Every structure is written in C-alpha cells, then in structure tokens.
Amino acid sequence: MKGRAYSLDALRGYAILTMVLSATVAGSILPAWMYHAQTPPPTHAFNPELPGLTWVDLVFPFFLFAMGAAFPFSIRKRKEKGESELRLVYDALKRGVQLTFFAIFIQHFYPYMLSSPQDMRAWLLAIACFAVLFPMFMRLPFPLPAWGHTAVKLGAYAVAVVMLLTVNYADGREFSLYTSNIIILLLANMAIFGSIIYLFTMDNKWARIAVLLVLAGIILSSEVEGSWTSTLFGFTPVSWMYRFDYLKYLFIVLPGSLAGDFLLEWMNRRGHEEGEDKNDRKAYAALSLSVAIIVCNLVGLYNRWLHVNLVVNILLLLAGWWLLRKSAGSASLWKELFNMGAFLLLVGLCLEPFQGGIKKDVATFSYFFVTSGLACMALIVFHILCDYFRCQRSTAWLVMSGQNPMIAYVAGDLLVIPVLQMTGVFPLLSYLHSNPWLGFLQGLLLTSLSLLVTIFFTRIKWFWRT
Template sequence: MTQRNQSLDALRGLAIFGMVLAGSIAFGILPAWMYHAQEPPPAHTFIPTLPGISWVDLVFPFFLFSMGAAIPLSLKKKINEQVGFPSILMAACKRYILLVFFALFTRQMTTAGLSRQPGITDYVLPVGAFALLSVLFFQPAADNRLWNWLKASAVLITGVLLWLLPFESNNGFSLYQSDIILLILANVSLAGTLWWYLTRNYPLVRIALLPLLMGIYLSGATPGNWCYNLLSWTPFPWMYNSNFLKYLFILLPGTLAGEWMLQYQAVTPSAREVKYLQLAGLAAGVVLVSNVVLLFSRHTTINFFLTIAALGGCFAALRKTDLRIIPFFLKAGAYLVVLGLCFESFEGGIKKDPATFSYYFVTAGLAFLVLLIFFSLQYGHTGRMIIRCFAWPGRNPMVAYVAGNLLLLPLLHLTGAISVFEIMGQQVWTGVLRGILFAGTVCALAALFTIKKWYWKT
C-alpha cells in the first residue's frame, strides 16, 4: 500500500478514534471544548443557537471526506474495465441497502436498543450480533463452500432474531430506530457515488453543480416553492432524507483528493524537500489548531488573519519542493477554509448541528490540510508509526464503528469491569484516560482485523 493511501486510511482512522473517544470520555466534568460545541457541560443540553466548533465536531466530516476520497479509488477497477453505468448503479445501491441494514441492526442490537432494564441476555446478544456481522460482512479472498454455508446460517439467525426479539419498545424490530450517522453515510454514499461517476471526467462540473445544490437548500428553507417540495419528498422516511445530502459539500471535495491520488505518482523527495514539506505540515497544523480553538472561543477576526498567515507559510514552504500532489491538497484546502470563514457569520455562526455552510467548507478544507500533515509525517520514523497506528483501524471502519457498543461495553458489563470504568468517569484526568483506553482498545481490535485481513465490506 502506498504512503498516500496510508495517509487517507490514517485520516479515516483518526476520525474513528476521535468518534469513539468523544463517546467514551467522562461527561459533565471536562472543559466544554472536550465535547460537541452545541452540547456544553455539565447538562449537555443541546443549544442549536450556540456557535463554534470543537475537535469533536471534526471527526464526522473527516470521515465523510475520506469516504469521498475512497470512491474513485474503489471504483478504479470497474472504470478501467468499462463496466458501464448499470454496474456502477447496482454496486452503489447494494452498498446503500447494506449500510441501511447496518444502521438498523447495529442500533437495535445494542444493549440500550434491546431493553431499558438490561439483564445478562441483553449483554450477551450484542456480542452475538458482532459475531453475526463478522460473518455477514467479511468477504473471503476465494469462494469457499463452508463460508457460504456459514453466511447463509448467519442470515437465517439474523432474520430469526429480528423477528422474535421484542427490543426496547416491546413492539419488535422497528424501521424507524436506526443509527443516524450510518444512515447519513448510506444516503450520502449513494448520491456521492452517482454524482462522481457522472462527472468523473469533468471535475469542474462536479464542483460547479454544488452552488446549485446550495441554492435549492437555501430556497427550500421557505415553504411554498418547488425547492421546499423537493426537499420534503421522501418515498421511505426511514431510509431516505434529503437533508442528509447537504453533506455532499464535504464528500464531493473529498473525491477530488481521491482522483489526485490516482493521477499523480508518488515521488521520493530530497532531504531538502522533506524539510520544507515538514514546515508546510507544521503551518497546516497551525491552521487546524487555530480554527478549532479560536472558532470555539469566538475570536473569529484573529482566527481569519492567523489562518491567512499560516496558509501563506504553507505556500511559501511548498514552493521549495517539486511534489506535484501536495500543492493540490493545499490549494483546495486553503480555498475551502477561507470560503468557510467568509461564510462564518452567516446562519448565526459556524455550527455542526444544525450544520451550516461555513461548517461544510471549513471542515472539508481542514481535511485536505490534515492529509498534507500526514504526508509530511511519513518521512520520519515517528511519523510513519503514527500514520500506521491510525491507518490499520482506518482500513476496517465498520469493525471500529460497532466494536465499542456491540463487543467491548457488553464484555465490561458481563465481567463486572464496568464498575472500574464508571469510577474513572468521576475525575477529570481519569475520565480522559478512560476514553483513551476505550478508544484505543476499539482501534486495536479493528487493527487486528486488518492485520488478519478480516475486512468488513459492503
């Protein structure tokens, strides 16, 4: 695997680690910047009018961006084989259906989804669900009759469980109880794949169509016009929501990153070029930290000019190199970040939820810059280790996403170790350590699956 693909996997792995960490640290006692900006401690009550972002608000867009970058990479073989649009459509729809199922099954097979007053069975069943998913989504390298029988058995067992279990509501399996993040990914993946395929030879058209989508959403906020009616229409509310497609503003720029990775071959820089590349990575890190810290603290003017200065440093450093792909990442990232900052005061300030256009542009731009940072890290021993640690779980995102709720938490309850986990959540530093240990264990499990080549695929 090339270093540039490792950088993309590392970005995805970083997002997964952050996602799990954000959900497992102590609640209510840490500083506000350790949580979603719109859900401050101690009550964590959602305040939709509160502007700003924290590091937690970056993990989901980074994952979406990496999903977009993976689209041209994953479809490269089909494109080269000239399979045609029907084959691409079938593959995209298959993935969409499997992700919708994944969203429904994983949400309702958690302990919380099974019962409001869980017993031993409600902790054992999620572990069994994890085992079922391991069979359902693992694709062996060669056709194996025994594995086909195992998969057929897993499908049968899954169907029986969904038919017989009462679940939390005691009304059985519900199509309206799903993991919202996975449901968003399913919708955006389908739309983004088709959008990319139809514009694969016209990247400027792909981006030029985004302002049209912006106009539809801005006009659709007012009832009584065709944009509003279009956005309100849904054939199946439990699996499709037009509001999810706003995240195309993050995913589609990611497809450009994937295309550039395919287009430009990796070159080995000289020692002098490595030094300047690392300086550019350092300046990109300043942009990342500045936009998180200063947008959260609402020092927007200082952040804007500091961002411009740091980006200028990036461009100055990269002028000393001949790495063709990196300037593309920098130019795209710089443009999107600055564009997002120009939109910052629009819609009441940058916010993840409800997501603002400033949020889409800033986070997509920062994702480009994080790729640049990972590229700069790969030329040092420590940097390569960091990239590898994130890249391993990043190659198995489905495992990492559900391992915490379906495997680790139930095992903590079954073994009684959950009491130690809860005690750690009562103090600030141990509350942070708890999250790091939990997220690290989940990522280590996903990394083990990667090392063993047990990939979960849709």
C-alpha cells in the first residue's frame, strides 16, 4: 500500500466501468432511472427540458473528479522534484493533443462508422485500431534505446494517420477532425486547462477557487450579446478541439484537485506516523453515511422530491459532521473530504431551481456542484474500503481498471464486440432483450469481458499513458 492511494484508482475504475455498463445495457426495456435522465425510454429521445439525476449521470463527473484528484500526485510531485513550470506546461499541452488524437482516431474506427450494416471489414479494422493504440500510448517492454521507443511511437501515429485518411467510411462519410469522441475530447481540454491552472495554484487553494468564480462570471455574463465575455465565450480558434464552453467542467476537475491535495497530505502524514489508532465503528458509520447521501440524492433528484431531499440531506450531513468533528489519522481525511463534499452538495441543491433544475445536458451549475459533492462522498467510500480496511482482493478489479482506464474505455467497442460479432455470438444477445433483468445482464456480460481484457493488460503491465 505504500506510496499509492488505491482509493483514487478504485474511484476512477468505478467511473470507467459504469460508463461502459451504461452504454451496453439493452435499450428501451429497462426502467428510466437506468439511463440518462434526459433520454428516457422507450425512444431515448433527448429532452433538454427534463431535469433529474440518475446513476448514469454520475459516471462522467466521477471520472473528471478523479482526474483532478490525480493532479497532486503527478504535477506537484514532479514540481517538487525540480521540473520546470515550462516543462510541465509543455507536458500538459502534449497530453491534451494526444488525447484529442485518441478521441478522433477511436471515433472513426467504431464499427458502425465503417459500414452499415456492419461487416467483417469493419470489425477487423476496429481490432486493428485497438492494436495500433498499444505502440502509440505505451512504452514497449523491449530493450530499446530512447530514440527507438520514440521512433516506434511516431511510427504508430503515422500508421493511424494513414488509416484515417485512406479508409472508406459508411454512408459516404469522410474523415473529419470534427468527428471525435466527445467524452475524450472534454478530457483533453481538462488535461490542458486543469493541469495548467493547478500548476500555478498548487500552493494557493483560494486562488484555485477564485479561478472558478471568474469562470462562473464569464459563463453567466456571456449571454449578454455584444459583451466582451460573449466574444471570449464564442472564440474558438480550433473549434474541432476547443470551445470555451468545455471549460465549465473545471467546476468538477478543480474541486477534484482539492480532494487530491487532501489525499496527498494524508499520505504524507501517514508516512511519518508509526501507526494509527483505528476506529472501525467510525469507519463503518462514515461509509454508510456517504453511501446514504449518494443514494438519497439519486432518488430525491430523479423523482423531484426536492423538499424532502433537502431535509434528509441536511440531517445526513449534520450526522456526518458530528461523527467526524473530532478525528485523527484516516478519519481526518474523511472529515476534510466530507466537509468539502457537504459544502459543494448544499451549494448545488441551493442552485437546483436555477436553469430549470439539475441537468446533465446542457449541464447546469447545480449539476457541477452536486456531482462534485457526491464524488467526495464516493472517494470517502473507496478510501475506507481500499486504504483503511485494505480490501485488496475484493477491490482489485476496480483498482486495475482505474490504473488502465484508456484500455477499459475502448476494449468493448474495438475488441470485445467485434470478436463477438465475428464469432456469431453477439446476435444471440438479442434474446436478452425480452425483459429488464436480462437486458441488464447483457450490460454486465459485455462490461465483464471489457474488464477481463483490461485486467489482463494491467497484470502484464501494458499501460496506455499520455
């Protein structure tokens, strides 16, 4: 356990696996709370006027929160080792560009993009895309000089470019920089702007909060036609990669970086302590309260029981404050995370009536604050399980997925489903569309296969990194 916070890996793994699960369950036949709140069954037509929150709406903000929480473990540690700010800014830009390329490349090689109906050519090209991503994003485990690894990486990018420009796409489509995976594209923007903001505010948490206040002012006033904020909001020099509107997700990433600071500070304290006086009862109580707060908000906000939800939240938050008011060791970390999560959650609930209620798309301020607060609670849960009780075997599948999230994200679409299609197994899954339980089982099966692929490559230490 020394030197690593497995709770952060587990949170990231939970987010990425539930992201895969939400995309692979059968459509139309499951209860509405099994899908995004704004795309209810049976038609799944997007309704921007429909407020609410489901577990599916939490998976992406949880991943963004974990991304921000990782900044102290990478940027701060590298800065403390003597790396220059210029080098760290360069690496942030490089990572953003790599993620943007990743977003464009995988989107073009999803089988449905290559043929309609899908055929053997499309499935083989998807698998080829998956294979090319290995030399592109991992350091090959061969005894090569530094220039050799660089040459292999550049060669993989060259192969990818040739594939993008020469492949025939379905329905007369052509290669376009604007055809990209929006989730990865948002992550690319957060990798650039979130990293740079953290770099220059790592020693001043209030400055980080001030950045969010300025950002909120710009976003809110950008609706005034002819204002300088409107001009700034609409300025997109490379619109296929960046839009100012993407920066609103910093309201999740930067609070995540504050949680990462708390987590790193706890690890440093732990390294100087001989031992810890454990209080398992407090741990179980904190875990139960954190889970209860997450479930309460999912049920209350989805069903629009806003008054009841607010009252129950206040009672649960007061119980948590009382429980953790005198804490030491790991419990001191839970106290910091709980207090920050409580503040974010209450702000989000106060903003809930604003902008027509909480919504994922177009994302409201309530959505940012509520999901950030719930992410704090989720991090407490995983910290208690992974870093306090050290349930290593039972959480290893989450941790390994979180350590290799890029593979976990694409393994299903680029490897698992093409192989199932080629072997004739995938069409048999249509028999699972007869009732909600079997429809959910489809998602579990496909997610489990993606998980097994991810675990395999994680065990042999083949990691994709930007």
